[in-house]
Amino acid sequence: MSTEILARIQFAFTISFHYIYPPLSIGLGLILVIMEGLYVKTKRQEYKDMTRFWIKIFALIFGLGVATGIIMEFEFGTNWATYSKYVGDVFGSALAAEGIFAFAIESGFLGILIFGWNRVSSTVHFISTIMVFLGSLFSAVWIVVANSWQQTPAGFHIVGEGLNARAEITDFWAMVFNPSSVERLTHVWFGAFLAGAFLVLSVNAYYILKQKHLAIAKPAFKIALAVAAFFSIAQLIAGSISADGVAKNQPAKLAAMEGHFDSSAVAPMYLFGWVNKEKQTTSGISIPGGLSFLVHRDFSKPVTGLNAIKPAERPTQVNAIFQFYHIMIIIGMTSIFLTVYACWQWKKGKLFDKRWLMTVFAWSVLLPQIANQVGWFTAEMGRQPWVVYGLLKTSDALSAAVKANEILISLIMFTVVYATLFVLFLYLLNRKIKKGPEPHETEGEEEDDHFGIRENPMVTATNQ
Template sequence: MDTEILARIQFAFTIAFHYIYPPLSIGLGVILVIMEGMYLRTKKEIYHTMTRFWVKIFALIFGIGVATGIVMEFEFGTNWATYSRYVGDIFGSALAAEGLFAFALESGFLGILLFGWNRVKPWVHFVSTIGVAFGSMFSAVWIVVANSWQQTPAGFKIVGEGMNQKAEITDFWAMVFNPSSVDRLSHVLIGAFLAGAFLVISVNAYYILKGRYLEIAKPAFKIALVVVIVASFAQLFTGHRSADGVAEYQPAKLAAFEGHYDSLAVGDMYLFGWVDHDNKEVTGLKIPKFLTFLIHQDFTTQIKGLDYFPEDEIPGQVNAVFQFYHIMVAIGMVLIGLSILSIYLWWKGKLFKYRWFLVLMAWAVFLPQIANQVGWFAAEMGRQPWVVYGLLRTDEAFSQAVTANQILFTLILFFFVYLLLFVLFIYLLNKKIKHGPYDDRLEDDRPNQSEQAFNL
């Protein structure tokens, strides 16, 4: 295996593992604001208790997320030196803004969030919760801005020649609000809201199934469910907006998403299928001309197919891009279906009546995580062979001084370290969930209802 492929695999592995945690912390941050806001508004102790419980889980997720994210910054320098030199001015500005607006805000309030209980006034603690939530979202803002610039570069000029070429910012705000940044940011944030909310739903569905902490679990389940219902429908809108942007600025990626080859034909939308790139055929279930309708609001406009582009300017793994994209879309529709089902049961007063529904919601915690992962894979693999779209090719961006054996060794090392971190995370998360929302010192004071069996 050559150096470029190994470098790409290593970065894909590290970023995929890291990306388990930021969406959870972003989504949980929003949930914490709602829970603590309910406590300040109602003065009911159950909201105070559930907030303190989820703050502990937030701290665990935040800590693992920071630890796994540091590695990627070193990989830019070790494995992608040409790329780092080329985009250094752009990424330097974005990452500096992240440190200033995100990490400073988040870390500044994190101490109060974790240790300020009974030490500061309730409204001060609530402000710290809001600060941490916004800090986690601001971190996503600048990362997505930097990544979106790779997809749709704007506000820059190229200076230097040959290996010394690099992009320099000419308009900071044009760089920030590049053509895809707003749509992609909204899509990413809503995906994060879904990930965090489904974690809360899953844990509380488990408690309800076990007949434990019902006075805490049911209200927390409902709070998270409201976030899921709003976010799942909003994700449909942001996904469509993002796809429109891809159609305009990255037509080869859109063609790969749908396995569309013929540039003289309208675009069909596949519900599922399999792409045979050698024969330029897709086998599957499709809605004829519906892709054209979604993009152009008519059934006659032709869409650029993969045949329109030179072979060396289209993604090398079209079927993989197709599958990842369709898995993301399918999960999004499943989440909307779960939201509709939840609305119906809630309206009928049967939200906690059926065991099968609670089991379904408990296991649904994996769906947003899978959708987030495959969505990123589709976006990044669909951009190939460009690391900066239309400007810098991936095969020109990796470090020439690093050998394949060196990358392979560190990849194996990272695998075992990350595996250890993941096992530790699952162990600690499971321990906190089994311990429950009450502090040891409050164990004797919790309501008797939490000990009653839940009759399903």
């Protein structure tokens, strides 16, 4: 394989693995704010117990997220030196803002969140929970802003020529509020909220099936269900707005997402299908004129197709983009149906009577994870062959010095390390879930066990 393909595979692999954890951190942060807020308001012990339990899960996820995110910054320098020079001024300001306004807040209050029980007042601890959650939100803001600038560049000018060319910010706020940043950020936030909510639903559905920790599992399940139902529906709206933005700013990407080639034809919206790039046809089940209505609010108007785009500027993997996009849509609609149905059963007082429903929810943790991944693939593959849309092609962004065999060796090493980390993560997560919430822990005891390590009482006695 070529150096470019291997470099793209390596970055796709590392960012996909990393992207498992930040959405979970953001989503769990919201759930923790709700749980602890209910405890502060009601002083009911079950809310405190469930909050303490999920803080332990949050700490594990947060640690893996930090560890897996660092490596991507090195890849910018080793594999994508031309790209790094080109976008350095833009990314530098955005990532600096993340460090100052997001990560500093999140990490600064994390210690109180994890170890502050019985050391600070419940109000101070609740404030620290809110601040950690806000820090995770702000972190997503600057990462999405930087990525959205690549999709829809704004607030800059180009300095230099050829290999020395670089983008330089002329208007910071125009860069921040570029044409796609707000709608993409909303879409990412909602996906993260769903990732956290479905993790909580999954674990508590497991407890309900096993008839364990029911005093905590049932109210926690209801909290997560309310969050999941609300944001499943909200995500449908956010996704529609985001698609409108893609139609306006990146017509080639939208055409690939729906396998649409003929610019003179009314565009259907496919429920599922298959794209034949060579024959420039798409077959499957579709809503006639559906894409035309989405773009123009008119079933009879044509939509820009791939044939209107220069061949060298079209996405290459059209069928893959089409499939990833439709998997995301199918999962989104499944999430709406599942959560709305569960809410209906909740209203009828039969939510926990249906064993099959709890079994489905026990596996439902996979839904938002898959949707977030394929949504990211759709966005990134859909802007190819551009790494900065309309300005810098991916083939021109590579490091001149890096060789294909060097990338291949490092990719193999990353795969081994990341596989080890993932197995370790699953082991620790499974251990914590099987152990479950520990109601009415003795004062100060819980601080010693956030990572599954409890101090040996004989060692404690000896030290004393």
